[in-house]
Amino acid sequence: MLLGQFDGKISEKHQVSLPKKFREVLGGKLIVTKGFEHCLIVVSEKNWKTLLEGTEGRPFTSKSTRELQRFLLGNAVDVELDTKGRFVLPEFLRAFAKIKNDVLFAGISPLGGGGHTLEILERGGKVLAIDQDPEAMEHIKNKLKAKSAKYTVGKDLILVQGNFSEIDSIINEHGFEKISGALFDLGLSSHQLETPERGFSFGKEAPLDMRMSPGLGVTAADLINGLTVNEMTELFRQFGEESFAGPIAKAIVSKRHIEPILTTVQLAQIIARVRHQKRGEHTHPATRVFQALRIAVNDELNSLKEVLPKALTLLEAGGRIAVISFHSLEDRIVKQQFLAWKDGGKGMILTKKPIVATEEEIARNPRSRSAKLRIFEKL
Ligand SMILES: C[S@@+](CC[C@H](N)C(=O)[O-])C[C@H]1O[C@@H](n2cnc3c(N)ncnc32)[C@H](O)[C@@H]1O
Numbered sequence: 001m002l003l004g005q006f007d008g009k010i011s012e013k014h015q016v017s018l019p020k021k022f023r024e025v026l027g028g029k030l031i032v033t034k035g036f037e038h039c040l041i042v043v044s045e046k047n048w049k050t051l052l053e054g055t056e057g058r059p060f061t062s063k064s065t066r067e068l069q070r071f072l073l074g075n076a077v078d079v080e081l082d083t084k085g086r087f088v089l090p091e092f093l094r095a096f097a098k099i100k101n102d103v104l105f106a107g108i109s110p111l112g113g114g115g116h117t118l119e120i121l122e123r124g125g126k127v128l129a130i131d132q133d134p135e136a137m138e139h140i141k142n143k144l145k146a147k148s149a150k151y152t153v154g155k156d157l158i159l160v161q162g163n164f165s166e167i168d169s170i171i172n173e174h175g176f177e178k179i180s181g182a183l184f185d186l187g188l189s190s191h192q193l194e195t196p197e198r199g200f201s202f203g204k205e206a207p208l209d210m211r212m213s214p215g216l217g218v219t220a221a222d223l224i225n226g227l228t229v230n231e232m233t234e235l236f237r238q239f240g241e242e243s244f245a246g247p248i249a250k251a252i253v254s255k256r257h258i259e260p261i262l263t264t265v266q267l268a269q270i271i272a273r274v275r276h277q278k279r280g281e282h283t284h285p286a287t288r289v290f291q292a293l294r295i296a297v298n299d300e301l302n303s304l305k306e307v308l309p310k311a312l313t314l315l316e317a318g319g320r321i322a323v324i325s326f327h328s329l330e331d332r333i334v335k336q337q338f339l340a341w342k343d344g345g346k347g348m349i350l351t352k353k354p355i356v357a358t359e360e361e362i363a364r365n366p367r368s369r370s371a372k373l374r375i376f377e378k379l
Helices: 020-026 045-055 063-074 091-096 115-122 134-146 164-173 190-194 220-226 229-240 245-256 264-274 287-297 300-314 328-343 359-364 366-370
Strands: 005-009 015-017 029-034 040-044 077-080 086-088 102-106 127-131 157-161 179-185 315-325 347-349 372-378
Touching (some): 077 086, 115 179, 220 229, 264 287, 287 300, 300 328, 328 372
Parallel strands (some): 127 157
Antiparallel strands (some): 029 040, 029 077, 347 372
């Protein structure tokens, strides 16, 4: 995590020297663009890709969001640090940020991958983190190592690979009785989306896998090559809210008579031939089908329905459950469960309306655009 502020200078040759702490995290190849309140945004090449990939395939809900993307892209330059960690800042960016001599560097949290967990640890909390993806475990362990082991895995942070629907037994096994809070950050991590081999992304050729855990038995390819037209139609309708569910299912079945459909791009192309992108529509035609498959492969909605009552039981009085969801099917489950608890006198809903990301947060992390946070407090 990039925290803290550092003072710097700009040289007569317009060179800025990046603080060592930032260089270590960002690497040598950077993208610089205009930010807010005359600040500049500096991101690593990898995070810039994440930013752009996160934008693709996401609904462009508002004109302001599109304008924001144009603003970020249109003002971006790529720079490479020299051996002394310096880069040249172009004139238009210097003018925008009103930089003459002094520069102030301020850090922010990176995208995804244990962000919440580390944030809670930073604030003195103890975390039992459950993720069904073994790669997520490795990722956070490496992140902690990079923080010179300020926190101890097994003491401050207990990492459990498993499905959170089994929260009750997992908590017992690790010697907890009650918890003061539970945060469910649903859906996919940046790491999962950015690893093509996992098969979540239609933009890159990869096997149609989509399992969050290698222990799961059924892949997206199994569903695509095994379900009947009716079953597939129902799946795309229910979990993808896809209005072209029937024609897409039919096209898949007639294609698989010729050859099995095994890759992400193969499937995306079949869908694109049936469901044309409308003018002005920025969402990829395959978005809804991919969402439906992912939900089915990982049984996502049932896990959520199962875990919420269990978490409430485990919560101490005054404790809170927070859920961040990324699509309407998840959000509906959370909303209805919270309302039922409220009506049953179990506590109160702290978020009359879900909390959504600010434009600034979306600029930093485009995936937050569809995020909705709801919080319930137990009596
Ligand atoms: C949005 S990411 C979490 C990002 C993390 N909170 C952060 O700040 O970087 C969602 C994670 O939840 C995991 N996940 C989704 N459903 C799960 C389930 N039923 N049980 C356990 N983990 C699950 C996924 O494997 C993924 O790593």
